[in-house]
Amino acid sequence: MFRNLCTGVSRITVRFGTRSMSISSSRSVDQLLSGRNDDHGGVIVEMSTEPVDAVVFGSLLRASILHWRQEGKKGVWIKVPIELVNIVEPAVKEGFYFHHAEPKYLMLVYWIPETPSTIPVNATHRVGIGGFVMNEKKEVLVVQEKSGILRGTGVWKFPTGVVEEGEDICDAAVREVKEETGIDTKFVEILAFRQSHKSFFEKSDLFFVCLLQPLSFNIQPQELEIEAAQWMPFEEYTAQQFVQKNEVLKYISDVCLSKREGKYSGFSPVPTTGSFSTTESYLYLNRHCLNSP
Amino acid sequence: MFRNLCTGVSRITVRFGTRSMSISSSRSVDQLLSGRNDDHGGVIVEMSTEPVDAVVFGSLLRASILHWRQEGKKGVWIKVPIELVNIVEPAVKEGFYFHHAEPKYLMLVYWIPETPSTIPVNATHRVGIGGFVMNEKKEVLVVQEKSGILRGTGVWKFPTGVVEEGEDICDAAVREVKEETGIDTKFVEILAFRQSHKSFFEKSDLFFVCLLQPLSFNIQPQELEIEAAQWMPFEEYTAQQFVQKNEVLKYISDVCLSKREGKYSGFSPVPTTGSFSTTESYLYLNRHCLNSP
Numbered sequence: 001m002f003r004n005l006c007t008g009v010s011r012i013t014v015r016f017g018t019r020s021m022s023i024s025s026s027r028s029v030d031q032l033l034s035g036r037n038d039d040h041g042g043v044i045v046e047m048s049t050e051p052v053d054a055v056v057f058g059s060l061l062r063a064s065i066l067h068w069r070q071e072g073k074k075g076v077w078i079k080v081p082i083e084l085v086n087i088v089e090p091a092v093k094e095g096f097y098f099h100h101a102e103p104k105y106l107m108l109v110y111w112i113p114e115t116p117s118t119i120p121v122n123a124t125h126r127v128g129i130g131g132f133v134m135n136e137k138k139e140v141l142v143v144q145e146k147s148g149i150l151r152g153t154g155v156w157k158f159p160t161g162v163v164e165e166g167e168d169i170c171d172a173a174v175r176e177v178k179e180e181t182g183i184d185t186k187f188v189e190i191l192a193f194r195q196s197h198k199s200f201f202e203k204s205d206l207f208f209v210c211l212l213q214p215l216s217f218n219i220q221p222q223e224l225e226i227e228a229a230q231w232m233p234f235e236e237y238t239a240q241q242f243v244q245k246n247e248v249l250k251y252i253s254d255v256c257l258s259k260r261e262g263k264y265s266g267f268s269p270v271p272t273t274g275s276f277s278t279t280e281s282y283l284y285l286n287r288h289c290l291n292s293p
Numbered sequence: 294m295f296r297n298l299c300t301g302v303s304r305i306t307v308r309f310g311t312r313s314m315s316i317s318s319s320r321s322v323d324q325l326l327s328g329r330n331d332d333h334g335g336v337i338v339e340m341s342t343e344p345v346d347a348v349v350f351g352s353l354l355r356a357s358i359l360h361w362r363q364e365g366k367k368g369v370w371i372k373v374p375i376e377l378v379n380i381v382e383p384a385v386k387e388g389f390y391f392h393h394a395e396p397k398y399l400m401l402v403y404w405i406p407e408t409p410s411t412i413p414v415n416a417t418h419r420v421g422i423g424g425f426v427m428n429e430k431k432e433v434l435v436v437q438e439k440s441g442i443l444r445g446t447g448v449w450k451f452p453t454g455v456v457e458e459g460e461d462i463c464d465a466a467v468r469e470v471k472e473e474t475g476i477d478t479k480f481v482e483i484l485a486f487r488q489s490h491k492s493f494f495e496k497s498d499l500f501f502v503c504l505l506q507p508l509s510f511n512i513q514p515q516e517l518e519i520e521a522a523q524w525m526p527f528e529e530y531t532a533q534q535f536v537q538k539n540e541v542l543k544y545i546s547d548v549c550l551s552k553r554e555g556k557y558s559g560f561s562p563v564p565t566t567g568s569f570s571t572t573e574s575y576l577y578l579n580r581h582c583l584n585s586p
Contacts, residue, residue: 039442082385082390082391085381085382085385086382088378088381088382089378089379089381089382092375092378097375097396097397098375098394098395098396098397098398098399099394099396100393100394100415100494100496101391101392101393101394101399101400101415102391102393102415102495103390103391103392104390104391105391106391106394106399107394107494116517118440120419120455120493121419121455121457121458122393122394122395122416122419123415123416123417123418123419123493123496123497124416124418124419124420124456124457124458125416125417125418125419125420125499126413126414126415126416126417126418127417127418127497127499147411149332162413162414163417164414164417165414165417165495165496165497166490166491166495166497168488169488191578191579192560192576192577192578192579193560193576193577194565194574194575194576194577195461195462195574195575195577196572196574197459197572197574198459198572200413200416201393201400202395202458202459203393203416203458204416204420204458204459206418206420206499224409247565247566248565248574248576251563251565251576251578252576254583255578255579255583258582258583263582264579264582264583265558265579265582266579267485267486267560270544272487272540272541272544273540279489279490279491281487281488281489281490281541282487282488283485283486283487283541283544283545284485284486284487284488285484285485285544285548286484286485286548286557286558286559286579289551289556289557289558290547290548290551290557
């Protein structure tokens with residue numbers, strides 16, 4: 001984590017990452033924080049969880065900024081583990097600001113050049129899924145939830161859930177249906193999606209309605225979240241006041257009905273590689289239309 | 294921001310939000326932070342930017358947690374403006390952790406009950422758009438970028454950009470095409486989308502390919518980001534090595550070709566209200582299939 005430019009007397013031992021070094025507390029600090037270069041002319045400093053004194057860190061950071069400025073660096077990122085929360089204040093005093101945070105770390109960023117910042121924006125959306133699962137009797141898989149705004153209302157709804165960090169939408173839909181109802185399914189396609197705003201503080205929400213084909217039929221509701229689960233005739237589901245009076249749910253049930261009758265095509269996942277990386281990612285598209293003559 | 298339970302001698306004046314109050318520095322603090330209740334049995338404390346001493350804040354917070362615990366509160370949120378970065382460390386010492394952050398604030402959270410936390414996850418995805426704009430001569434609107442990995446490669450690509458906080462995907466597509474090329478457009482539909490992971494630290498990416506109908510034709514490339522822009526015969530665009538060798542771009546150009554020939558239907562936006570709120574939000578679905586007899 002460090003690049004040692006110091007030949008002075010050692011007094012305080014500080015460890016960053018895998019390397020340890022010493023800093024004199026009685027003279028000006030001439031060590032630098034070190035990080036790895038990113039692809040955009042910037043530097044990423046990942047602090048380890050080893051304790052570091054806030055004053056010592058402040059000095060190191062000032063010296064490092066001078067050095068990075070001379071090197072023509074642009075954005076500087078410092079990933080601060082929550083154990084080192086004491087260095088957040090000195091970093092902000094040097095001009096750093098918050099970029100994003102997760103439970104165990106805070107990402108700080110600083111833009112060195114005089115030119116306008118090209119620091120990318122933070123994640124803006126949470127992604128959720130709802131699973132439309134229909135059996136051969138044209139019954140739909142529905143649940144009643146133990147918490148949330150529908151608790152105790154008697155409303156039957158599709159299983160829903162949140163896509164986890166790094167998870168594919170198609171995998172999340174299969175996982176959530178399995179977790180909530182015990183039913184194994186195969187992902188078929190995305191029937192529709194909704195974008196809404198300010199769903200959680202200032203963040204937005206993308207909710208994907210997924211068609212899943214059931215592979216098992218014996219329901220085992222999850223104890224913690226689910227009050228009840230059942231296979232329900234589709235007409236009974238759509239006849240609920242809650243569905244009839246909610247414009248979004250009404251549209252979604254129309255889409256499901258149209259799908260049931262073989263008249264609707266959504267977006268199905270196509271595994272792909274090669275968009276600027278070798279990582280596999282899913283492209284969702286109307287394969288039915290694409291393959292039609 | 295405060296609820297004053299104190300009748301003691303005032304020494305230090307602290308201001309939170311719109312109310313000001315006084316705290317004795319020589320005796321135990323018996324004031325409490327106050328916040329508004331959320332819909333899930335929790336409390337949201339929004340700190341103002343008025344300076345507050347870290348030690349004073351720590352005492353207040355300890356007393357407040359005791360009080361919230363007695364009240365049976367669940368999640369406690371503290372929104373810390375960057376000006377009050379000094380209170381982050383005392384809050385973390387009391388058991389708070391990072392939830393999310395934006396340039397000007399850090400959201401801390403603490404789960405009081407013994408039961409498992411139901412604190413919702415942070416935003417996980419950034420959302421981007423690419424605009425497929427074709428004129429009556431079947432030429433497609435393409436740009437060359439001044440920065441990024443395609444800089445200097447001679448590659449012509451669709452205009453692309455990032456959906457801003459609180460912005461609808463359909464609006465973002467129209468805005469980005471206008472900004473990069475000066476061309477006015479009308480949003481038609483989403484042709485396909487891709488989900489990819491670890492695109493930016495641990496965050497994921499959703500990229501929507503949007504079909505837009507041009508309303509003007511005189512190109513004015515944006516100076517800062519765009520090297521050049523032009524209307525290019527579609528066949529010339531797809532013939533580029535860069536497109537042919539990239540699986541994702543190849544699929545997308547197949548979709549665009551199919552669309553041009555009237556054989557493809559994507560998802561078009563339907564404005565809706567009423568999914569648990571009165572806010573308008575767009576539902577994207579295959580309206581062509583839905584309306585077909």
